[in-house]
Amino acid sequence: GDSVTQMEGPVTLSEEAFLTINCTYTATGYPSLFWYVQYPGEGLQLLLKATKADDKGSNKGFEATYRKETTSFHLEKGSVQVSDSAVYFCAPGNTGGFKTIFGAGTRLFVKA
């Protein structure tokens, strides 16, 4: 079946450090790819998405590129802030979220 493997956390970085969170997936068909963020005590927020190969999703300084050949969608940010501390979920699925498969999440701590 479909699955997602995310980099294990927690990831602890100092402010302004470079962030990479790896994500690889297996899926039938040609899914859209999403990164969601969950702040403490809150629900999920869509961070960015990509719907086809080589698409780059970006938002709030975060970027991820849909790599079909390596079935990967790694999340990057050039300079993290304390406010980026949260749990990040990689998720392949269709646009509407039908049976979206979520990774286990990667917790990010950013120190001032």
Added chain:
Amino acid sequence: ETGVTQSPTHLIKTRGQQVTLRCSSQSGHNTVSWYQQALGQGPQFIFQYYREEENGRGNFPPRFSGLQFPNYSSELNVNALELDDSALYLCASYRVEAKETQYFGPGTRLLVL
């Protein structure tokens, strides 16, 4: 913030009881999905409703059931609660025709004792 709301925010039940969770979808959205998120894990898809019909189901037993109403709001019902049902329950909505991304509510945290 999205326009998706959920109630209640927190709930405590005992094993064997039944619970109903509610979700109001964002205006204009006609599809609602429910997810269970156990502590420290990613959300797992329970089922989806489109125009008041169940449109697909994840790997959850029949004691998890749902409804969608004409105004597209939705309920999740869980019978015969078990300790492992303790989790954050999230709903998400979107509009099929718009082919847009789903929006999540803040969740209901259920504790089963």
